[in-house]
Amino acid sequence: MPMIMPIRDLRDTSRVSEIAHKHQEPIYVTKNGYSDLVVMSAEYYERFARENRIDQAIFEAEQEFAEAGETIDAEVAFAELEKKYFG
Numbered sequence: 001m002p003m004i005m006p007i008r009d010l011r012d013t014s015r016v017s018e019i020a021h022k023h024q025e026p027i028y029v030t031k032n033g034y035s036d037l038v039v040m041s042a043e044y045y046e047r048f049a050r051e052n053r054i055d056q057a058i059f060e061a062e063q064e065f066a067e068a069g070e071t072i073d074a075e076v077a078f079a080e081l082e083k084k085y086f087g
Contacts, residue, residue, distance in 0.1 A: 003027045007036060020044070 003019065007029050010016055020027055020041040029037040040048070065071075 005029055007031045010039075017041075 003023060003025060005016075005027060010029060016027065016039060020039055021043070024041060024044050026044070027039045028035055029039060031037075
């Protein structure tokens, strides 16, 4: 279940930090009853960003395949990579 807190609770920054590190999930901050901000620990953000980069790379690869539609045999691909990176 998402963590939600009103913006006035941000005054106690130590408590907000403790919650963010303890739960390792985003904290949704509301202002006048509406979503306004998202707060998260640096560790959680790094993991989120890394996963997003992986998802983006997969999406781009799928798009490239959909446009080109060219496949090669796995053994050929690994042999080319071996030659390229290890001589």
